[in-house]
Amino acid sequence: MSEVTKIFGANVFNETVMKSRLPKETFKLVQRAIHNNKRLDSATAAVVANAMKDWAIEKGATHYTHWFQPMTGITAEKHDSFITPAADGKVIMEFSGKELIQGETDASSFPSGGLRATFEARGYTAWDPTSFAFIKEGVLCIPTAFCSYGGEALDKKTPLLRSMEAINKQALRVLRLFGNEEVTAVKTTVGPEQEYFLVDRDIYLKRKDLIYTGRTLFGAMPPKGQELDDHYFGTIKTRVKAFMTEVDTELWKLGVVSKTEHNEAAPAQHELAPVFATTNIAVDHNQLTMELLQRIAKKHGLICLLHEKPFDGVNGSGKHNNWSISTNTGVNLLNPGETPYENAQFLLFLCAVIKAVDEYQDLLRISVASAANDHRLGALEAPPAIVSMFLGDELSEILEAIEKDEPYGAKEKELLKVGVHVLPKFPKDTTDRNRTAPFAFTGNKFEFRMLGSSDSVAEPNVVLNTAAAEALRQFADELETAENFEEALHDLIQRTVREHKKIIFNGNCYDEAWVGEAEKRGLLNLKTTPDALSHLLDKKNIELYATHKIYTEAELKSRLEILLENYCKIVNIEALTMVDMMRKDILPAVSEYISTLSNGLLARSEFDFGKFTSFEKETATVLSALSESAYQKLKKLEKLTAEAAKCENSAEKAAIYKDKVIVMMEELRADADRMETLTAADYWPFPTYGELLFGVR
Numbered sequence: 001m002s003e004v005t006k007i008f009g010a011n012v013f014n015e016t017v018m019k020s021r022l023p024k025e026t027f028k029l030v031q032r033a034i035h036n037n038k039r040l041d042s043a044t045a046a047v048v049a050n051a052m053k054d055w056a057i058e059k060g061a062t063h064y065t066h067w068f069q070p071m072t073g074i075t076a077e078k079h080d081s082f083i084t085p086a087a088d089g090k091v092i093m094e095f096s097g098k099e100l101i102q103g104e105t106d107a108s109s110f111p112s113g114g115l116r117a118t119f120e121a122r123g124y125t126a127w128d129p130t131s132f133a134f135i136k137e138g139v140l141c142i143p144t145a146f147c148s149y150g151g152e153a154l155d156k157k158t159p160l161l162r163s164m165e166a167i168n169k170q171a172l173r174v175l176r177l178f179g180n181e182e183v184t185a186v187k188t189t190v191g192p193e194q195e196y197f198l199v200d201r202d203i204y205l206k207r208k209d210l211i212y213t214g215r216t217l218f219g220a221m222p223p224k225g226q227e228l229d230d231h232y233f234g235t236i237k238t239r240v241k242a243f244m245t246e247v248d249t250e251l252w253k254l255g256v257v258s259k260t261e262h263n264e265a266a267p268a269q270h271e272l273a274p275v276f277a278t279t280n281i282a283v284d285h286n287q288l289t290m291e292l293l294q295r296i297a298k299k300h301g302l303i304c305l306l307h308e309k310p311f312d313g314v315n316g317s318g319k320h321n322n323w324s325i326s327t328n329t330g331v332n333l334l335n336p337g338e339t340p341y342e343n344a345q346f347l348l349f350l351c352a353v354i355k356a357v358d359e360y361q362d363l364l365r366i367s368v369a370s371a372a373n374d375h376r377l378g379a380l381e382a383p384p385a386i387v388s389m390f391l392g393d394e395l396s397e398i399l400e401a402i403e404k405d406e407p408y409g410a411k412e413k414e415l416l417k418v419g420v421h422v423l424p425k426f427p428k429d430t431t432d433r434n435r436t437a438p439f440a441f442t443g444n445k446f447e448f449r450m451l452g453s454s455d456s457v458a459e460p461n462v463v464l465n466t467a468a469a470e471a472l473r474q475f476a477d478e479l480e481t482a483e484n485f486e487e488a489l490h491d492l493i494q495r496t497v498r499e500h501k502k503i504i505f506n507g508n509c510y511d512e513a514w515v516g517e518a519e520k521r522g523l524l525n526l527k528t529t530p531d532a533l534s535h536l537l538d539k540k541n542i543e544l545y546a547t548h549k550i551y552t553e554a555e556l557k558s559r560l561e562i563l564l565e566n567y568c569k570i571v572n573i574e575a576l577t578m579v580d581m582m583r584k585d586i587l588p589a590v591s592e593y594i595s596t597l598s599n600g601l602l603a604r605s606e607f608d609f610g611k612f613t614s615f616e617k618e619t620a621t622v623l624s625a626l627s628e629s630a631y632q633k634l635k636k637l638e639k640l641t642a643e644a645a646k647c648e649n650s651a652e653k654a655a656i657y658k659d660k661v662i663v664m665m666e667e668l669r670a671d672a673d674r675m676e677t678l679t680a681a682d683y684w685p686f687p688t689y690g691e692l693l694f695g696v697r
C-alpha cells in the first residue's frame, strides 16, 4: 500500500471503520441512516457512540465536540472530555448515545438575528450521520446541525440538509415519469475550487489592516502586478510546495480528496480543488480545508488570506461551486444521454436549472453577498454582479431549435422532437471555453463562479437545490397529469426555453456592453450586498422556502438581520482601522518626511543650491496638499462612521455604510496611495504591495 492510500481517511470514522467495529445489525441501521435518511434509535446510537469512542481513544483523542456551522460562516466547537468520575476517585472514559445524537450548548453568543430571545439562550446540536465523524487535533469531531430551542435553524447545515431533501423528493417524482423505478435517492454533488493568497507572516504582522480586516485598506500598485501572467500555473516555490504537501496530507487523513493545487493568476495567489462529493459533505470538507489552509500556513511562516479581495488592482479570490445532480444508481442527471429518452430527461433537468436560475437570480446573488465579495464581483477577472448562464453554442442552438420548432443544424431536415430524437452530439470541450460567465454549464455539471473565497459553500447550494426542486415540482405537477407524456414534455421544454432564455448569455460577461444588454433583458444587477439583500423577503422567495420547508418566514427574517448586521460590522471595523492607520501612522510619517524635505530645502538655500533642483520643494508641496486633503477626509470618515453606528434600523444603517462610509474610505485611500508613491521608502510606515505580493521566496 502506498503512503497515500495508507493515510487516506485515517482520522475518519467512515463506513469501513464502522463495518469492522460495529455489530452487523447496527452497521446496517447506520447505513440506512446514511443513505436513506432514516433516524437512528437510541439503542443503536449507544452502540455506535461506544465504538466511536473506543476508536477515537485508540487514536489518541481525549475529547469530543459537536462540530457545527453557526451563521458566523465558520465552524464552532466546544470540547468535552470523555472522562466520567468512577468509584475510588478513578475515572472512566464514557460517551453515550445521547451525547452522540444531541448536544446542548449556550447559544447566546452566536448570531440568531432575533430568533432566540436572550432568556432562552440554549441551542441544540444534532448529529448529521451522513457526514462522518473525524479526529482533529486530538478531538473527536461530530458534524452536527445547530438549532434553537424551538427548532429554528441557527446554522448553515440545517437548511442545506432540508434543501437536499427537497430536491431528492421532486427529482424522484420526475424520474418516475420517465419510467425509472430503481432510483431511490437523488443527491446533489459539489466540488468547490478554493482560491487563496499566501503572504509572508512577518510582513503580514506589520499591516494592521490585514490583521484586523483581512484585506489591505491602503496600498499603491507596485511596478509589477499580474500583467505578465507569469504566476499562473507557474512553478511552485519550495516553501509554498512544502506548505501544499502538508495541507494535502492532513486533508487526506480527514478523508478530503484534495486533488489539484496550482498557482493562480495574481502573484501570491493559489488554488486547491478537491474531487467532488455529496453536497453536505463537500460543505463540511470545504470548512476543514479553509481551517487547515490557515493553520498550516502559520507553521510555514506564512499567512493564508481567504479574503475575497485582499489587494486592489490584482485578481480577487473566489470559490467555484461545481454542482450537479446524481442518482444513487450512479447516473449524473446533468450528463447528456445516448438515447432519446435519456436526452429528454437530461433536457428536462437542464430546463429546471435554467428556470431556477432565472427565477431566483436574486437569491443566488444574495447567497454570495458579503461586504468582502462586493469588492470582487465586477472587478478584475471576476464575474459581474449580474447572474447569467452560459450554455455554449451547441446546446444553445439545440434549445433554440426546440423553442422555434426549427430544424437543428445545416444538415438536419427534421424538426427536433424531444423524447423522439437523439440529440446531436456536441463536443464537451466547447462547453467550458467561456470563463467569464457567473453560471456555466461545463459538460455534465454547472459551475457557479460568484461565490467568494471565504464564504461557506452551504448557502449557494441551499438556493440551487431549492430553486431546482421548485422547478422540478412544477414540471412533475404538469407532466403527471398529462395525457400524452411526450407531447407534454416537448411543450414544457419549449415553453421553459421561451420564458427563461433571457438568462442565457454566451458572450463575454466582463464586457461593459453586457451590463447594458442585461438591463435590456430585465436581468437584475445587484451591485452591493444591501442592494441584493433588499430582495430576500420578496414574496416569491418567502413562498419558495415555505413550500419546500427550508426556512420559515421567521428564519428568513433572522437571516436577513444577521447578514445586514454582519455587513455593517465589517465595514465599521474597516473604517475604524483606516482612521487608526491614517492618524497614527500615515499622516505622522508623511509629516516627518515633509519636514526632512523642508530641512533639505533650507540647507540648499543656505548654500544657494535652490535653483538647481525642485525635488524637495515640489514633493513637499504636493505631499502637504495631499495630507491636508486626507486629513479633512479622515475627519469626515470619523463623522460618517459615528452617524452609521448610531442608526438603529439595520437596512438604513447598511445603506449609510454603503453610500457614505465606503465612498469616503475610497476617497481617503486614493490620497493615501498617492502619498505612498511620493514618500521615501524608509519613511512609509507599512510594507508595500510589492513586499506583500512578492515577499514569499
Ligand code: ADP
Pocket: 189, 190, 191, 192, 193, 273, 274, 275, 276, 277, 322, 323, 324, 325, 332, 442, 444, 445
Ligand atoms: P476545471 O474547472 O479547473 O477545469 P474540472 O472541471 O475538472 O476542473 O473540475 C472542477 C471541479 O468540479 C472539481 O472539484 C471536480 O471534482 C468537480 N466536479 C466534477 N464533476 C462533478 C460533478 N458531477 N458534480 C460536482 N462537481 C463535479
Ligand code: MG
Pocket: 193, 320, 447
Ligand atoms: Mg473550474
